[in-house]
Amino acid sequence: MSATLFGQSVLSGIFAGSLYALMGLGMSLSWRYLRVINIAHFGLVFLAAYMTYEFAGVRGFSALAVALLLIPLFFMLGVIQQVLILRFNVNEFSSLIVTYGLAIIAEAVIQLIWSADFVRYENRALHGNVEVGTLLLPMADILLVVIAVGLCVATWAAMRFTWLGKALRAGLDNPAIAAAFGVPNQRLLLLVSGFSAALAAVAGVFVALLYTLAPSQILSWLGVVFAAVLLGGLGNPLGLLAAGMLIGVSEAITMAVTAPSWAPVVPFTILILLLVLWPQRV
Amino acid sequence: MLKADAVCVGYGEALALSNISFDLGPGELVAIIGPNGAGKTTLVNALARLLPIRSGGILLDGENIARLTPQQLADRGVAIIPEGRRLFTSMTVEENLELGCYRAAARAHKREGLEQAYAMFPILGERRRQISGTLSGGQQQMVAFARALMARPRLLLIDEPSLGLAPVIIKQVFETIARIHATGVSILLIEQNATKALEAAQRAYVLDCGQMIASGTPDELRQRPEIGAAYLGHGH
Ligand SMILES: Nc1ncnc2c1ncn2[C@@H]1O[C@H](COP(=O)(O)OP(=O)(O)OP(=O)(O)O)[C@@H](O)[C@H]1O
Ligand SMILES: [Mg+2]
Numbered sequence: 001m002s003a004t005l006f007g008q009s010v011l012s013g014i015f016a017g018s019l020y021a022l023m024g025l026g027m028s029l030s031w032r033y034l035r036v037i038n039i040a041h042f043g044l045v046f047l048a049a050y051m052t053y054e055f056a057g058v059r060g061f062s063a064l065a066v067a068l069l070l071i072p073l074f075f076m077l078g079v080i081q082q083v084l085i086l087r088f089n090v091n092e093f094s095s096l097i098v099t100y101g102l103a104i105i106a107e108a109v110i111q112l113i114w115s116a117d118f119v120r121y122e123n124r125a126l127h128g129n130v131e132v133g134t135l136l137l138p139m140a141d142i143l144l145v146v147i148a149v150g151l152c153v154a155t156w157a158a159m160r161f162t163w164l165g166k167a168l169r170a171g172l173d174n175p176a177i178a179a180a181f182g183v184p185n186q187r188l189l190l191l192v193s194g195f196s197a198a199l200a201a202v203a204g205v206f207v208a209l210l211y212t213l214a215p216s217q218i219l220s221w222l223g224v225v226f227a228a229v230l231l232g233g234l235g236n237p238l239g240l241l242a243a244g245m246l247i248g249v250s251e252a253i254t255m256a257v258t259a260p261s262w263a264p265v266v267p268f269t270i271l272i273l274l275l276v277l278w279p280q281r282v
Numbered sequence: 283m284l285k286a287d288a289v290c291v292g293y294g295e296a297l298a299l300s301n302i303s304f305d306l307g308p309g310e311l312v313a314i315i316g317p318n319g320a321g322k323t324t325l326v327n328a329l330a331r332l333l334p335i336r337s338g339g340i341l342l343d344g345e346n347i348a349r350l351t352p353q354q355l356a357d358r359g360v361a362i363i364p365e366g367r368r369l370f371t372s373m374t375v376e377e378n379l380e381l382g383c384y385r386a387a388a389r390a391h392k393r394e395g396l397e398q399a400y401a402m403f404p405i406l407g408e409r410r411r412q413i414s415g416t417l418s419g420g421q422q423q424m425v426a427f428a429r430a431l432m433a434r435p436r437l438l439l440i441d442e443p444s445l446g447l448a449p450v451i452i453k454q455v456f457e458t459i460a461r462i463h464a465t466g467v468s469i470l471l472i473e474q475n476a477t478k479a480l481e482a483a484q485r486a487y488v489l490d491c492g493q494m495i496a497s498g499t500p501d502e503l504r505q506r507p508e509i510g511a512a513y514l515g516h517g518h
Contacts, residue, residue, distance in 0.1 A: 166380060166381060166384075167381070170370040170377075172372075173371055174368055174369075174371075176332045177370075178370070178384075179352040180332060180355070180356060181381055181384050181433060182353045182356035
């Protein structure tokens with residue numbers, strides 16, 4: 001394998017890994033702090049991707065403006081979802097089924113509005129490439145890496161250093177005592193679910209920028225993002241970022257040296273090795 | 283400052299506390315003693331609003347707090363040192379203390395509070411970055427005390443502070459309670475260790491089987507033969 005091919009593979013792995021981390025961040029937080037294994041997250045990602053396609057692609061609004069509108073809108077959707085989950089006493093296991101159902105509903109809604117055909121959003125502003133030596137870096141991918149790394153690092157720092165982050169961790173350790181010291185547990189959990197859904201909106205904008213969309217693809221990221229979330233450690237944004245990159249780069253190199261069809265084997269091999277060799281991690 | 287009037291608390295059908303009445307004046311240190319399973323922790327948790335109250339009233343400075351949330355109670359200056367410390371065990375010592383002053387009114391005093399806490403418990407200053415769950419029992423109890431003090435409480439609810447600690451540590455714990463009391467904080471001290479609690483308290487109540495069966499000054503209680511025999515180990 002030539003150095004250029006290798007370099008290009010590593011780069012595309014980093015791009016893919018950034019998207020895994022960006023999609024996984026909301027899942028990881030809601031799994032850890034809400035005890036909700038949120039499959040509906042992928043429904044939200046695609047809903048945001050289609051809305052980006054619709055408003056920025058078909059109707060010609062600026063993609064940035066669409067993103068800035070989607071974020072608060074999805075925040076509210078996330079809050080509503082969590083209110084319902086609390087209202088109906090959904091536990092960790094049943095959340096898997098309930099949110100899977102929500103993802104299927106999202107798929108049906110998307111198919112109803114946008115049909116089952118492939119659609120593609122072309123963004124001219126982010127169309128170019130940056131050339132570094134013999135390597136090509138697409139603008140949209142560079143932006144993705146910056147946003148994904150930025151959000152993961154910012155979330156890590158917020159969990160570690162802010163009142164909000166400390167209150168959330170305290171609530172996880174001991175909700176009753178946290179409440180006795182004034183921590184409003186329920187409200188913080190709604191904030192987490194809103195934030196998690198807002199992250200789905202951001203991820204969705206990038207899915208629209210980078211991929212051809214079809215409703216049937218909603219759950220196609222599920223396995224690899226699950227692997228990144230578990231490998232990174234629940235509620236651990238930096239671990240997630242590293243895991244996403246590791247999986248993305250391993251996949252890309254596997255594809256370059258073998259065949260593309262081998263790529264999906266990589267995240268699960270890593271995940272199974274993790275489960276076998278380091279079970280207490282999960 | 284605190285007055286309970288015919289408070290009943292239950293778990294499901296069963297009544298764990300029936301018609302509990304007591305009062306605690308400003309700056310007073312009142313003990314509630316009683317054997318295993320008497321309902322002491324139930325009472326503390328109900329007072330801290332962590333358990334629902336079935337009937338009866340609890341007045342804090344004249345306001346009925348029986349229906350408040352734990353957060354609202356914290357805002358009124360009540361802090362708890364729960365049975366078994368119940369620290370935020372995955373968090374550092376300093377983070378535990380910070381959580382103590384989470385409520386808005388206490389937050390402004392964080393730095394001052396930390397300085398005072400580390401002056402009172404120097405070992406905690408040395409271990410401020412250590413995960414609290416890895417401390418020894420006595421040190422964890424210091425964190426629980428420091429965390430509660432960070433809230434700048436007017437009223438402190440202390441549940442079984444001597445539980446599971448060596449006698450020499452228990453002595454230090456009671457010295458700490460006396461020091462906190464000397465700063466003007468009102469204290470409700472719940473203890474199974476009646477001897478120690480009666481030494482510390484100005485007045486005491488005896489709780490057994492979910493009912494208040496006696497009250498008085500420590501001297502009065504010690505002189506009552508049935509109390510001495512049952513709770514203080516004065517064999518005859
Ligand atoms: N969560 C609960 N559910 C049902 N019953 C409970 C619960 N907690 C306590 N009880 C019962 O309520 C009664 C009082 O318990 P509580 O823990 O208040 O006693 P205590 O005086 O604090 O005892 P100890 O000295 O062991 O701490 C006991 O009979 C106990 O079995
Ligand atoms: Mg108890």
